Amino acid sequence: MTPRVLVVGEAMLDVDLDGRASRLSPDAPVAVVDDPVERPRPGGAALAAALAASDGARVVLATPLGNDADADRLRALLPPEVEVVALPSDGGTPVKRRVLAAGQVLVRLDTGGTSGSWETPPADLEAAVSAADAVLVADYGRGLTSLPALRELVARAAERVPVVWDPHPRGGRPADNTWLCLPNQSELARLDGSEPTGIGEVGDAARRVRERLGTRALAVTLGERGALLVQGDAPPAVFVVDPVRGEDTCGAGDRFAASATVRLARGDLMSEAVEHAARAAAGFVAAGGATAYGADATPTPSDDVPSHHDGSTARDTVARVRAGGGVVVATGGCFDLLHAGHVATLQAARRLGDCLVVLLNSDASVRGLKGPGRPLVPARDRARVLASLACVDAVVVFEEDRPDAALQEIRPDLWVKGGDYAGGPLPEQQVLDRWGGRSMVLPYLSGRSTTGLVAAANRNA
Template identity: 50%
Template sequence: MSAPLVVVGDVLLDIDIVGTSSRLCPDAPVPVVEQAEERPRPGGAGLAALLAAAAGREVVLVTALADDEPGRRLRAMLERHMEVAALHLHGGTPCKLRIRAGEQSVARLDAGEGQALDGPVGPRVADAIAGAGAVLVSDYGRGMTRHRAVRSLLGDLRPGVPVVWDPHPRGEPPVHGVRLLTPNEEEAARLAAADGADITGTGLSAAGRRGRHLGRKWGLEGVAITLGAEGALLCDGSEAPFLAPAEPARGDSCGAGDSFAVGAAEVLAEGGPLTAAVSEGVRRASEFVRSGAAAAVAAQLAETGSARLVPERGEDAFDIVERTRRAGGTVVATGGCFDLLHAGHVSLLQHARRLGDCLIVCVNSDASVRRRKGPSRPVTPAADRVRVLEALSDVDAAVVFDDDTPAPLLERLRPDIWVKGADYAGTALPEAETVRAHNGEVVLLPMLEGRSTTRLLSTTKGNAS
């Protein structure tokens, strides 16, 4: 895309005060948060624009900023990564402060009720919107989508410029020509109810009816209702809606909707269809949550000044480990031959993934398997074993090693937790010393009774004879 992605919307300053807590306050039953660290980040349209810029896009952010201390902090954070074309924000910059003890929010304080009021926009804003290659409207109900001049510019875009509109219950209806509306379930229910639509219930059926209603009401090409862990449902006038399923991702979902909208906008900017846009949006949102979500963006900004969290295609195991560590996550690894993947393997991998924030599988090479198991093994070559493993939702990456033990590879990976099956109980693991030398721990997990590749192969040979 030669022309930039223009993000139009309301910006907030989000601040996490992150610390630890091990006791209650003596004069009230509230936790005492100690060793607190402030982690500021742009919120609202600012987060969406930052995620797009971090993914390598040229981005222009059209917003409203006040000349106050939070507004100046936002401008300084954003202008390092993109062009900012700002209107005057009347009133204080919206600021949300979360106090967190570990992964748990203790309290949230909201301040600043600034609004973008009607008035002239100036040539910088007008030129930015007119020159857009694609537009993402990120509405947070603070006035940017009510601004008549901004709405007029959005309605007069060049033919073929795709617009993704991420709505807010307190915001405004989309302008004519929007290609994709991206409400979550609650937003879709509120928008449909505000229009007098009597659509009750939850789940895919209700979401589909609401999506079709909103699409007809506003003349939209597509409505993608995000469903959290279930993915997103695209209603585009087809007989049946399209469901883009999500990969399992645990963690804070704050900002996942912004990540979804950015991913969808990027695909549409390249001329992709709505189904591909929604699928990419779901993938990006899942990766965003898995990477630590908006809290990890704040940590990244504080540490490196970069907000890059979404992994590039082709990211290898070492990139994933580095990204997980930068976000403050726990790296889990396990290893084995994984020849003829069976239910016992799957159970082990599922339990291992739950122990941390990424799971790296160390896979014996073909030569290594032959040395361990004999000349008839492996049945499945290493490339195929890796492909099958990486298709599992619990596996973040698989890497092949040719040594007799995974110790040299673990010296590079340095996992926080190294997982083996309980059948290794009482066995001296040669790699354990390497893991513990880097402050990692070895954990044994239970195995499913009677499941093993050797037994499967013996049964198969017996049946064949």
Template identity: 50%
Template sequence: MSRLVVVGDALLDRDVTGRATRLCPDAPVPVVEEEERRSRPGGAALAAALAAADGQEVCLICALGRDGAGEELSDLLACAGVEVVDLGLCGPTPEKIRILASGRPLLRLDREGPARPGRPGGEVEAALEAASAVLVSDYGRGVAAALRGHLVRAAARSPLLWDPHPRGSGPVPGAFLATPNAEEAALFAPGVPGGGRAAAGRRARLLLERWRAAGVAVTLGPEGAVLAGEGGSCAVPAPRAAGGDPCGAGDRFASRAASLAAAGASAREAVEGAVRAASAFVAGGGAHAFRPGAPRPPAEGRTAAEELARRVRERGGTVVATGGCFDLLHAGHVRMLEAARSLGDCLVVCLNSDASVRRLKGEDRPLVPQEERATVLRALGCVDEVLLFEEDTPEEALERLRPHIFAKGGDYELSELPEARVLARWGGEAVILPYVEGRSTSRLIREAASRAESG
């Protein structure tokens, strides 16, 4: 198995979650009624724990204070299966405390003071020499600076990835990949004006030359990343994700890219895999939902649509579903889907399978196979997922999804919809959306046939 060595500043993150239903009487601020308090690894420790959760062999070189927070963080890393080389920290272990209400952050409190990492010993060089890849997770608190000479030598032996911080220094020359986010890239390259993907690409190319790196990937949140290398630059788009918590997304990106590099992936392959991993991590609730060392819940029999609905429900969001054949997608379909998506936080389309369409529409339908119909639907910005079903109606699919709302387009009465009775079992509701006159698949088919005959 490949071995990943993570170098950087370890933090202790704490989440305090609760409900906020009233304002404080002496100030216009919400009162949070605490329900849960949980600690987890942060900073470089989070990157290491995430890589270990992927099944990667991980060693973390960091500096822990001789205090309660340091002891707690050490225990969390042991639980996550991360080997630790501790330089020792002269000062308190940094802590970040987030206050959340109904899953949404309200406030962050930082606890830290002047601190200095200890001097590296022989075990640091031994760990770096045994690395298949090295990830520097720099949070500007001194560990990367203290080991810079070691990291220069490491970059000459194996792929070295550097996740920089404005408070720290730039990567060592010869880094395999540097991964600043868009805000960090703008701070490192202040002379490049503008925003968006184009400006990020210009900054990536400038930093590539300045840092003498083999590759620079500027991460763009939900837009993915821009990668610059010796062969030019390219955009790496992210898959769409409904909602989520971006806390820890940068560490998820860097840890996955480093694990892939350790296995021999190219920079582009590493960035593409890291973008997918970060998007899934955010959609799944981010660092707040991560449980180091906990077994992953079984996904057997559960579709991507069901997983999405579960995550949105857990965050207190509204799950919307609709259904249909969607054979030859037209403007009426798109308007209905956009209206349905506006009713909640995610939209799942229950899609009739080919066999189901044949029973409902006749042996000459569908014109477009089910996988292609699903692909077209997923490409729409208003559709978050698609769930295929074999029955004539989506009742069983709705039982699996348990949406809050089922939206149906057309000239119907609610009493006519069997889906309304299904949703009533768990307190959901059915909604009729406006019908778009003159738009139907059957009409398009007749018109195409008529034109073919006349032509």
């Protein structure tokens, strides 16, 4: 069933003006940005609504919206799955403009009004609350979340469905009965009046703030470190994410909040929703953040989290080693049920050069090679285990039966395979010849094999 999500908060029109800056102005010590390209996108609560829709939810966005050209422009940027309920607004539609040079923000210009006041909730807002499977309050500190009528409406909703509150330093405290509050670490410090640094201190502060706010749970977003969740008397749960590359974190909080809300609307446990949201936010930053959304106006679903095993880490590693005159080594295989023989081969391969890239057969590729009962371990988990080894510098998952395309991209100096290939030419040598790559065979550690492990497990079952 398609979940119905209500996003309540202040929507904005975000506009990036990105150009080149290679000189200073002659009349002031400021950069001159040449030929800026304008990229508009939904911002604030509107971005959260668009991201929730990309996760497959039917979304109602209830937001103060002016009657002006910027409001029309913002509506046009929203996906068709988002229905807008316009609440009273004072002044024009909020617009946040960032001026960038080569992706670096130079200055931000904010215009627009604040939320209008009302004593009785509009009928269409009450209807949206009644129909929602979950509510996300995206507070951007413009007065909406301080309105008593809204707070009462949200508190009543929380008696029936999950309510997630994404706070703002200038906003109101979460409404009564809120299920999940989502401060980042700096917001947690303001709420607690402390400066927690270590993960233990963050956990203590999160527990104090949750108890004071009266929410069922509180999740602190920790940027590249993931998230920490406290609920009830249970110890804090920490969800560590894989490191990602990404310079623009704008919108990561909205990605986290939208993902957690949709997951709760689908019936996930609180811990499951927060863990998924942490991975989704990391993937959002890795994919370029809100800037990338502004470039193509298509948000990435949180179920489609970019993997750091997609070749980007390998390309960076290879480029760095080659720049220093080093030797690039690659090996490949299924590595289903990683065992001591695999580790010995990988360690030996790494000693032959200055980096080791592992080309890993995808699940479909393993099935084609090994049969319908394999793999026993999915590619994402196999890649994660391999990447954790000190001797492995990068992992690339490939879909074909043979890694020819991946080899062509990595272009290793040495291609290393296990000892069962001894006595005949390696099938990949023809590809290696295109750039002068060499192949070598390393002996396997005697008596270790995945097939043997599977057979032994079946005998003992």
